[in-house]
Amino acid sequence: MERLKRTDRLVVLSSILTKNPNTLYSLNDLAVMTGAAKSTISEDLTLIKELLLSHSLGELCSLSGAAGGIFYKPLQNEKGSKDFLKELADRLNDRERVIPGGFLYMNDVIFDPHIISRIGEIFYTKFQHTVPDFIVTIETKGIPVAAMTARSFNIPLIIVRNSGRVTEGSSVNINYLSGSTNRIQTMSLARRALPDHAKVLIIDDFMKGGGTAQGMVNLMKEFNGVVVGIGVVMTTRNPEQKLIKDYTALLELISIDAETNEVIIKPFLGKNVLF
């Protein structure tokens, strides 16, 4: 690679690092990409690190040693995240979203890449200290948010299925009581999908009674997995007693009025509040 000027190196380095969260680049790789000495790259990275920090654009971190290098953490700051969640709650507080049966339509929000990329970074900020090996979700509506969370962590996504699939080989199946439908259902995960003793972070779009999340926790036990955290986009105020105690949510559905269709959603302020 040709030798770049300092400003040019800074542009190339910051683009590569921030585009690829939690991807480790050795100083050597970066030196080859930009044609600069490793010591020069180190100085560049120090400057980029300061600038990202001062603009709340995340953090650069280094890992020392032979397999070391530098990687970008897409951390979100408290003020920006609070504003974002407030706006999101306002957008969801809309009578037009209420569907007969008292359900809330929110697919446009949880399938919007700009919103869910941000949510993925917020979950990353909350759970990064738990150092999960995998993000686990259950089909279907939580998958895009879980995929973006997996992208922020740069760790694999695991999707639990609603029934065993012949195309995935032998699987572990468990029954669980779904709080929202009040019916016994089956969830399933291919034996080869998850190694033994993995640390998993469970991410889903919605929690009501916590039955589905509890099912996923039980399923993880079958793989000797350790659940390091549970994050959902929205939880409901009722029932207050959920099967799962230790979870966090971004938003709370406080009430839906079946007659007027009035919806009240607010940023979550429960026990494990994010910020």
Place this chain on the structure above:
Amino acid sequence: MERLKRTDRLVVLSSILTKNPNTLYSLNDLAVMTGAAKSTISEDLTLIKELLLSHSLGELCSLSGAAGGIFYKPLQNEKGSKDFLKELADRLNDRERVIPGGFLYMNDVIFDPHIISRIGEIFYTKFQHTVPDFIVTIETKGIPVAAMTARSFNIPLIIVRNSGRVTEGSSVNINYLSGSTNRIQTMSLARRALPDHAKVLIIDDFMKGGGTAQGMVNLMKEFNGVVVGIGVVMTTRNPEQKLIKDYTALLELISIDAETNEVIIKPFLGKNVLF
């Protein structure tokens, strides 16, 4: 915001733009963020644009007029993409992946955020000229790839369900013949999920007979939608005659030997080959 030095502005601008593909920033926004005059920002952007181009890191494009601004296109170059697909094919060419019944296990690949972010950018590169309004996929395994493609385009994702869900209101259901199971199945999309006359790009993980893709095309007709393209991660050489003619794939499953479990997968070289 404090006034930044030129090098500092370059780092901040390139990080913000490349982190948020196809997100429009007005010169005014960027001027406020960095404390510089709009004319200065314009010069910075010209430099960033040249550097991204010369390092195959994508393109900066401007939109003129009152609602104008600048946005980042995450374009992938031909050489890098070919190498990437070749490596991916090699990784999948593994007897251990063959599951009784002649299926191929590839969840670890299509749920890996680093791989699917790249695939999303490759699909973006291929289909950006078709200017879709939505990415459409069907549950379950194609969702992460489709979500990353939606992220590259910065357009909403739509997930077709395998049956109508009470929580999404009235829906349009159609029957289709799934090539892989040779059974009549139902697919369903909430009426409110997609406006009339939308331009949609269909993305899925796998195509065999093309029945599922054909079903999605028919479903889109019910919404007066226009299918501007179909992209799948992997297609099969057999059957050669598929229900869908006009699609592109990244990889081709040429054969699985039921006795030896030998798998042959290569980068796709069919009619609508990507590069």
